[in-house]
Amino acid sequence: MFHVKHFDVIVVGGGHAGTEAAHAAARMGVQTALVTLRQRDIGVMSCNPAMGGLGKGHLVREIDAMDGVMGRMSDKGGIQFRLLNRRKGPAVQGPRAQQDRQLYQKSMLQETLSRENLTIVEGETVDFLMDGQRVAGVVLADGSEISAHEVILTTGTFLRGLIHIGDVSYSGGRMGDNPSIKLAERMDAFALPKGRLKTGTPPRLDGRTINWDALEMQPGDEDPAMFSFMSTSPEARQISCGITHTNERTHEIIAANLERSAMYGGHIEGVGPRYCPSIEDKIVRFADKSSHQIFLEPEGLTDHTVYPNGISTSLPEDVQHDYVHSIFGLEQAKITQPGYAIEYDYIDPRALTLELRVKSV
Structure with missing residues (x-):
């Protein structure tokens, strides 16, 4: 059970968005908790092990301009760099780098472990601590409660995630990982407008x-x-x-x-x-x-x-x-x-x- 009870900021989810959010908060000097299912999965690239591309390449550079981490880690893990649309103007050019999955993941985990003011908490977020209408923290599956001034959710493909191969379907956040069902059900109580998205991956x-x-x-x-x-x-x-x-x-x-x-x-x-x-x-x-x-x-x-x-x-x-x-x-x-x-x-x-x-x- 996790004993430190209070942080300034809790970030739920250790994917690309969650890691950046946690680093951004920690850089501002506030005590930050990054809650993720497994510490070793920080920096894991779910689908294509590439960074950037058209549109996304601009995004990574903008994050880097604000002292984010993705850009630097991509330059450490990149095994093939290509500027897409090189023959066109700079507004539509997109930097893209094929990544070595392990190199990127190792670099991102190391950077996260060494970040001052940032604590990694392993666990599944299943509920929120409420103070009236204000979310004041999270509850983990083992019953641990962590309070915070701010809670940031980065849901990715995990909320009620469902994997389809032909007519076979089963729950999953990505291949080999459990989905986040309890958190999705808890968020139903907020009556937020929701929808379903789908994405695919090749063999x-x-x-x-x-x-x-x-x-x-x-x-x-x-x-x-x-x-x-x-x-x-x-x-x-x-x-x-x-x-x-x-x-x-x-x-x-x-x-x-x-x-x-x-x-x-x-x-x-x-x-x-x-x-x-x-x-x-x-x-x-x-x-x-x-x-x-x-x-x-x-x-x-x-x-x-x-x-x-x-x-x-x-x-x-x-x-x-x-x-x-x-x-x-x-x-x-x-x-x-x-x-x-x-x-x-x-x-x-x-x-x-x-x-x-x-x-x-």
């Missing part, structure tokens, strides 16, 4: 079973654009990513099994992101295209896992095997983890003030 591949020799390879930029204004050059060894494409056979396999996809079989009510559609979405929405590009992105310098960027899916595992093996260079590829869709609650941002405070509580 992970064993890089040793990919025919790299047959594939086009894409190196990083010769003069890398770093995220942090404090960095001068990459710290890790740099790598190339492979490029391949779906083909008409791939599209036939997917089209023939559309109704078995969680997305198209009616299992998902959440709305998907506009800018990273699943492969099923691409086949339906861009029916005139006979192929789609796939980037084969290694997840680390010492990790054989490869992230095939461009084929996220919620199709059943057998269909995933068939369509992956129809792709050039992946004929013998071994799938180490199936792709899946994840659906979760989000709070309608119109329930928040301009300071991102909940208006009604």
Whole structure:
């Protein structure tokens, strides 16, 4: 049981947003608690082990300009740096860096452990301490109570998280992690306007079973654009990513099994992101295209896992095997983890003030 009872600020959730929020509070000199399920998961990249891109690259740099940590950690963990839209104007250029999952996670955890005024608390937040209409702290699953002047929630994909692979669905915050059900149910009492979102992830591949020799390879930029204004050059060894494409056979396999996809079989009510559609979405929405590009992105310098960027899916595992093996260079590829869709609650941002405070509580 946790004995220190009071902090100035409690941050719930140790993902990208929660870690930044906790560091920001601690830098201001106030005693801050970061409540997360497992300390070792701080800095874990849930989906694609890359940082930045169009729009998101600007965001990371803005965070860095305010002395945030993501930019510096990305420069430590980056194994391939590319400035997207280099031929266009600076407003639409996006810095992106493929990350070594372990390097990034290790750097972020170390930075968080060494931050003055910041205490990591392991536990699941299941309830709030209330002082009238004011949230005055949190209650953990083991019954511990921690009070605070301010409580910051960073919910990610965990609130009532539901994982879908074909017609199989089960609760999860991400693959291998429990969802946050009790906190979601507790927040129902606040009667906040909510909705469901969904995002997807591709099957992970064993890089040793990919025919790299047959594939086009894409190196990083010769003069890398770093995220942090404090960095001068990459710290890790740099790598190339492979490029391949779906083909008409791939599209036939997917089209023939559309109704078995969680997305198209009616299992998902959440709305998907506009800018990273699943492969099923691409086949339906861009029916005139006979192929789609796939980037084969290694997840680390010492990790054989490869992230095939461009084929996220919620199709059943057998269909995933068939369509992956129809792709050039992946004929013998071994799938180490199936792709899946994840659906979760989000709070309608119109329930928040301009300071991102909940208006009604």
